[in-house]
Amino acid sequence: MNRKGMILAVVMVMLLMGAVLSGCGKSADTNTVKIGLLNEMTGGNATFGTSSANGAKMAFKEANAKGGVLGKQIVAVIADNKSEPSEAANAMTKLAMQDGVVAVTGGFASSNAIAASSVAESAKVPFLVVGATNPKVTVDDKTKKVKDYTFRVCFIDPFQGTVGANFVLNTLKLKKAAIMVDSSSDYSKGLAAFFREAFVKGGGAIVAEEAYLQKDQDFKSVLTKLKSMNAEVLYVPGYYEEVGKIVKQAREMGINAPVVGGDGWDSPKLVEIGGAASLNNTYFTNHYSVEDNSPASKAFVDAYKKEYGQTPDALAVLGYDAANLLIDAIKRANSLDKAKIQAALAATKAFPAITGATTLNATHDAVKSAVIIEMKDGKQIYKATVKP
Numbered sequence: 001m002n003r004k005g006m007i008l009a010v011v012m013v014m015l016l017m018g019a020v021l022s023g024c025g026k027s028a029d030t031n032t033v034k035i036g037l038l039n040e041m042t043g044g045n046a047t048f049g050t051s052s053a054n055g056a057k058m059a060f061k062e063a064n065a066k067g068g069v070l071g072k073q074i075v076a077v078i079a080d081n082k083s084e085p086s087e088a089a090n091a092m093t094k095l096a097m098q099d100g101v102v103a104v105t106g107g108f109a110s111s112n113a114i115a116a117s118s119v120a121e122s123a124k125v126p127f128l129v130v131g132a133t134n135p136k137v138t139v140d141d142k143t144k145k146v147k148d149y150t151f152r153v154c155f156i157d158p159f160q161g162t163v164g165a166n167f168v169l170n171t172l173k174l175k176k177a178a179i180m181v182d183s184s185s186d187y188s189k190g191l192a193a194f195f196r197e198a199f200v201k202g203g204g205a206i207v208a209e210e211a212y213l214q215k216d217q218d219f220k221s222v223l224t225k226l227k228s229m230n231a232e233v234l235y236v237p238g239y240y241e242e243v244g245k246i247v248k249q250a251r252e253m254g255i256n257a258p259v260v261g262g263d264g265w266d267s268p269k270l271v272e273i274g275g276a277a278s279l280n281n282t283y284f285t286n287h288y289s290v291e292d293n294s295p296a297s298k299a300f301v302d303a304y305k306k307e308y309g310q311t312p313d314a315l316a317v318l319g320y321d322a323a324n325l326l327i328d329a330i331k332r333a334n335s336l337d338k339a340k341i342q343a344a345l346a347a348t349k350a351f352p353a354i355t356g357a358t359t360l361n362a363t364h365d366a367v368k369s370a371v372i373i374e375m376k377d378g379k380q381i382y383k384a385t386v387k388p
Contacts, residue, residue, distance in 0.1 A: 033072040033336060035060070035326065036079060036095035036104035038116055039130075039319075043083025044214060044241050047267040048108035048315045052130045053078060055319030056105060058307050059327070069330050077101055085115035092116040096123035102336045103128065103329075105322045108315060109239070110134035110187040117150040124149055126342045128326050130318045131287070133157045133263065134190040138364045149338075151345050151364040153322045153353065154287055155388070157187070160262055161194025161237075163370045163386045164285050168233050168260055169202045171372075171384075172283075176207050178231035180222065180246060182238045183211040191237035191262050199235075207231050212242065219246050220253065227255050239264040244273025251278040263287055266314045266373075266380075276378030288314040288355045289371045289382040300354050314355075321353035 037056050040049030053076075060074040068074055077099045081088035088107070095101050096119060103126040107113040113132035120127035129137055129152035138150050168174050177199055182188035196206055208229040210222045223246070226234065234250065234257055236243055243265055250259065258281050265284040290301060290311055300320065304312040312320075328351060330336070333344040348360040356368045372383040 031072055032075045033069060033330075034075050034077050034099060034101045035323075036077045036092075036099065036101040036106070036125075038079045038081055038088065038091050038095060038104050038106040038127075040083040040108055040112065041078070041080035043081075045083040045109050045112075045239055047240070047269050047313075048131065049080070049083075049106070051313050051315035052106055052108060052319035052322075054308055055304070055312065055316040055321075056323035058304060059320045059323035061307075062303075063324075063327050069327050070334070070336065074327070079106075081107070081112050081116065083109065083112065085111045088112035088116040089119050092119040092123075092125075092127070096120065096125045101125065102338060103326055103341055105326050106130055106319070107132050109185070110137055110190065111185060113137045113152075114186060117147060120149050121147050124338055124342075126326075126329075126338055126345055127151070128153065128322050128345065130154065130322045131263065131315055132187070133160055134186045135363075135365075136186060136190075146363050149342050151348075151360055153318055153325060153355070153358055153366050154263075155368055155370055156365050157191045157262075158194045159388055160285050160370060161191050161196075162198040163372070164191075164235070164237075164260055164262065165195050165198035165202060165204070166386075167283065167285075167372055167384075168199065168235070168258075169204055172233065172258055172260075174232040174258070175204045176230070176232040177204055178208040178226045178229055178234050179206060179210075180219075180226070180234065180236045180238070181209065181211055182214055182242065184213045185238070187239075187262075187264060188237045192235070195235055195237065212238075212246075214239070214242060216242060217245065219249050223250050223253055223255060227253060231257060233257055234259045235261065237262045237264065240267040240270040241273065244270050244275075244279075247274045247282060248278045256281070258282065260284065263314065268313070271375075271378045279375040280377065282375045283383070284373050284375075285370050286314050286373050287368075287370065288317045289373060289380065291380075291382040292354075296352070296354055317354050321355055321358065325351050325353065325358065 079091035
């Protein structure tokens with residue numbers, strides 16, 4: 001056989017195999033619909049991803065018990081972004097191009113969500129983000145245009161930063177703040193900027209600002225600089241791995257001022273890393289408190305404990321809310337067509353989520369309340385709810 005014939009034969013075999021596999025896929029998938037779960041299952045933010053995935057899987061299980069969506073059973077396709085932006089982009093590529101999902105939900109760290117959303121936009125796959133709060137997740141940083149296929153069920157950092165600043169000014173009654181920002185994190189840099197803006201506008205002063213990097217272990221040199229500035233409060237908008245170490249080392253150095261942060265603190269690992277005593281006199285803004293006594297919240301907490309044997313955190317609730325909102329959008333679209341699901345997501349109004357009635361605004365962001373949590377003897381204590 002000559003070279004041309006060999007090439008033709010290979011092409012024919014590939015086409016035949018593609019047809020066979022396509023036929024098998026259609027047969028196997030007739031009664032199912034695939035939804036991707038893109039989360040931080042390993043790496044520095046693993047507790048966030050695990051909780052979010054658990055919440056989503058529970059929502060899918062409940063929906064399947066009631067007949068699924070559009071008469072089809074939901075199949076969760078889990079993709080680990082490994083707490084890294086490049087891996088988040090790779091995971092989204094696999095979900096969109098190989099796994100055949102109709103939509104994707106998940107994602108906590110803003111840098112990861114931003115990377116994944118770039119792929120989702122190119123592939124035109126609806127992406128409902130769970131916990132990433134930086135504005136650049138849903139609005140392109142270069143063009144300033146709203147991304148067509150990216151949405152989220154959580155509040156955003158301009159609101160969260162303002163809530164944190166007002167809490168320090170009006171509740172703690174403190175006017176001099178120092179900031180420690182993770183310069184490798186879009187989330188931390190953004191939240192610090194919005195806190196700073198609101199704090200100064202409210203009459204406070206930022207007396208010092210120092211940077212660190214994710215995976216740093218020793219923060220004593222930075223804390224020494226901050227200690228010399230005699231700040232009344234330390235604002236640390238980071239993730240639990242570093243925050244726990246920062247607070248522990250700060251207390252060991254005699255820095256006993258209140259420490260305040262954001263939703264990146266919400267992990268059972270925080271107490272394990274920082275220590276219960278060190279975390280006294282610390283506070284953070286969050287999406288949800290397990291002390292919420294609404295019937296819907298109580299039912300969710302009971303069901304989650306039964307399913308997983310542990311108390312849910314905010315990411316578990318957000319994962320559950322996002323999965324249910326996505327199911328609702330598919331039902332409203334009455335179609336598995338991605339463009340129709342996208343349109344239904346954009347039209348979401350007052351969806352009855354556990355974290356509060358959720359409306360997606362013009363920038364595809366959720367308009368909803370935040371809560372203030374106090375850490376006391378290793379436990380989260382609900383302080384207040386702040387409406388937008």
